[in-house]
Amino acid sequence: MKVIRPPDRMISVSRKLTHQGKTIGVVPTMGALHEGHRSLIQASVRQNDLTILTVFVNPLQFGPSEDFSRYPRPFRKDCRIAKELGVDFIFAPHAQQLYPKGFQTVVEVTALSKRWEGLSRPGHFRGVTTVVSLLFQCTQPTRAYFGQKDYQQALVIQRLVQDMRWPIKVSILPTIREADGLAMSSRNVYLKSNQRQQAASIYTALRTALERIRMGERNAAVLTDSVRRMLLENADLRIDYVALVDAKTLEPVWKLHGRVAILVAVWVGKTRLIDNLLVDVP
């Protein structure tokens, strides 16, 4: 396994591989690898001739008051995990290499980026789509892997790839969870132990809503209400949003029908967590 920093070197490596007819799987991450990332890497290693893991804590996708500086960066441990899983290259550019002086291009997916995370984190998706455009250009993926936990992000990137006609298959793989259901996230390390317990209620509330839908509930307001009430039983938990949305457009639905996503974003103390479930409503 090789670690590559300069974007131009990554480009020449990936271009050479493409010319040799190799398929390239790319797993874009900010490092601090957890079980969720592992499952993406494993899928990529299984499905492609080579796998490139990108590790880049992208300053563009953090707001000014967000956790860019304290975001965990256990690079050596990440390298060990990647090597063990069969990753061929880690692409880990420095910010000033990817965004040299004078850099001023932004890529944006408009409608899908507007609501939910886009509203709570202005500029976030613009940062994501800009860096993903660059990372894809550098790594030339045949397939790229994203986790369902960041569902809106995954949809935004699928749309980007479709709109720009890049020959990349974007796979969204299921959220990997702790034993109590908490979605794996690099930000879980921020949680103190009492917060960690409360965070588990996110999944419990989502599951309860899912059960109610399976039992026949079709009224989105009733369902969001019940999720909210369950979440608010936790003292340290503040709700950012709870929404039932069309799973393709992310527009709110009132009466459930077709494929629907239940989206949750909460603050547990100073840590912001998101999660979601998809449901096919007959």
Add this chain to the structure above:
Amino acid sequence: MKVIRPPDRMISVSRKLTHQGKTIGVVPTMGALHEGHRSLIQASVRQNDLTILTVFVNPLQFGPSEDFSRYPRPFRKDCRIAKELGVDFIFAPHAQQLYPKGFQTVVEVTALSKRWEGLSRPGHFRGVTTVVSLLFQCTQPTRAYFGQKDYQQALVIQRLVQDMRWPIKVSILPTIREADGLAMSSRNVYLKSNQRQQAASIYTALRTALERIRMGERNAAVLTDSVRRMLLENADLRIDYVALVDAKTLEPVWKLHGRVAILVAVWVGKTRLIDNLLVDVP
């Protein structure tokens, strides 16, 4: 010479050519070809194994009150010219093919797009950089050719290509002019004969400023003033902007030094015209 409409067909053709090791020259136009386009096409045919001319009147880069619907579209004549000059493919997608239902990605070059044309035509460069990103994706150019007449556009595209690390050489070729100096433009056909005469004063004024710089004038305000005064001698001519700017950043300069651009945008009746000259100031 072949005319290709579907983006996916253009992509498979250009990818095949790239795999065969061919160099591809691309000349992006909105059609209504004139001598300026001819010189770009000729350069491309000279410098590349194959030349793709793109002909697409891009709705995204026109403002709501602009001339999108009346923009000239002499497609058959354009085909004749292209064939005669040795173009191999004309890529002329329909708008709904390039921007299918649900399309929502925008590409933007921020700082360089702000002033001048960007200020007078909000959204214009966003439209240009979005369509050029798509056209480049479809045609896979080795080299792409733009005219200096649209100098800000050419710089914006150079920046886009550099930022996104596309392996494309962007050439900016000299403005081609009518006998009296008027820069060739597809919009010149809008001019009535008395307006056509007045439009020639744009180049006269630019040349006069150039002479004064060569004679030693270094004060930008004095120079813009003299250009303005010459332009305003024409009854049907309204000035949008006259500016002396750094030729790389397009920021205004006060005391001339280094490579400088003199930019002019005027309305002649209902027709908006732009022109510029570059000067190396010792």
